Amino acid sequence: MSTSTTAACRPPERWFGTTHWSVVVAAGRSDTPRARAALEKLCQTYWFPLYTYVRRRGQSPEDAQDLTQEFFARLLEKHWVGNADQTKGRFRSFLLSAMNHFLADEWDKARAQKRGGGVPTVPLQFDTAETRYGLEPEDNVTPERSFELRWVLTLLEEVLNRLQAEYEQEGKADLFAALNPCLVGERTSQPYAELAAKLGISEGTVKSAVHRLRQRYRQLLRDEIAQTVAGSADVDEELRHLSAVLAGAA
Numbered sequence: 629m630s631t632s633t634t635a636a637c638r639p640p641e642r643w644f645g646t647t648h649w650s651v652v653v654a655a656g657r658s659d660t661p662r663a664r665a666a667l668e669k670l671c672q673t674y675w676f677p678l679y680t681y682v683r684r685r686g687q688s689p690e691d692a693q694d695l696t697q698e699f700f701a702r703l704l705e706k707h708w709v710g711n712a713d714q715t716k717g718r719f720r721s722f723l724l725s726a727m728n729h730f731l732a733d734e735w736d737k738a739r740a741q742k743r744g745g746g747v748p749t750v751p752l753q754f755d756t757a758e759t760r761y762g763l764e765p766e767d768n769v770t771p772e773r774s775f776e777l778r779w780v781l782t783l784l785e786e787v788l789n790r791l792q793a794e795y796e797q798e799g800k801a802d803l804f805a806a807l808n809p810c811l812v813g814e815r816t817s818q819p820y821a822e823l824a825a826k827l828g829i830s831e832g833t834v835k836s837a838v839h840r841l842r843q844r845y846r847q848l849l850r851d852e853i854a855q856t857v858a859g860s861a862d863v864d865e866e867l868r869h870l871s872a873v874l875a876g877a878a
Contacts, residue, residue, distance in 0.1 A: 647854045647855045647857075648666040648667070648669055648670050648719075648855040648856070649666070649670065649718075649719045649855060649856050649857055649858055650854075650857075650858050650859065651663050651666040652666050652667045652670070652709055652719075653709065653717075653858040655709075656707075656709065656710045658707075659707060664704065667703075667704065667709070668704070670719055670855065670856065671700050671703070671704075671752075672752065673782070673786055674719070674720075674723065674779065674782055674783075674856070675696060675700065675752045676757065676778060676782055677775050677776075677778035677779040677782055678696055678699070678723060678724075678727055678775065679692055679693070679696045679757050680774055680775060680778045681724065681727065681771045681772070681774060681775035681778075682695050682696060682727070682731075684770075684771035684774045684775075685731075685771045689757070689758045692757075693757065695730075695731070696752065697752060698730075699726075699727055699730050700752070702730065703726060708726050708729075709722070717857060717858045717859070717862055718856060718857050718858070718862065718866060719855075719856040719857070720776075720779055720856060720866075724772070724775060776870075776873045777873055777874070777877050779870070779873075780870045780873050780874050783849075783852055783853065783856075783870065784849075786852055787845065787848045787849050787852050788808075788811075788845075790848050790852070791804070791841075791844060791845055791848055792804055792808075794844070803827070803837065804841075806823055806826060806827055807823070807834075807837060807838055807841050808841075810823075810838045810841065810842070811841065811842060811845055815838075818838065820834045820835055820838070849867075850863055850867070853866050853867055853870070
């Protein structure tokens, strides 16, 4: 994940106020429809890193599902965001801190009640959870390290999905499929001539298309990171941190 960006990739300050986590933090203890919807969106996107964390702490698949679902239900019910002054700047940090608190103090109480306790739950795709968890590398990293790595990969997957959807909406699904591999690796190592022959266009046109693809990817990457932090000043720091996590796993 490259940390090099241009001024064109930086979201304006007025735009930043619309991001998910900034909306949630601004709401604090209040439960406005906009803040709840923003928090639910974040939970639906980033639940799997937390599920991985719980599994890494030794919980069975069934208990991990119950724990994760109950955690998110109570997160919404009890407005825990308002109590997270030290970690609420980043949704990633807040989420892990809140889960640790929940595991220490809340789960034993929650198990005595019906799952969800009558609180509306956030729809999570647990049908694929264990299949995805089975693809995790078998190593000795800590649950916290596993959580951070899975967070990065989930974020990058979300960015790639958004980028693909944009190309498909423009009727360029085949172009995206052909150029997608060019998002990784050095520019000098890309098979531009081969792609040009495959697509029936000039090599210069391919290079321009790859440049636009990479530029849009960087924009969406910053956009997605912005959804998980409370202020525009945090985007670059979070990007550097997540890049380091990814580099450490290589």
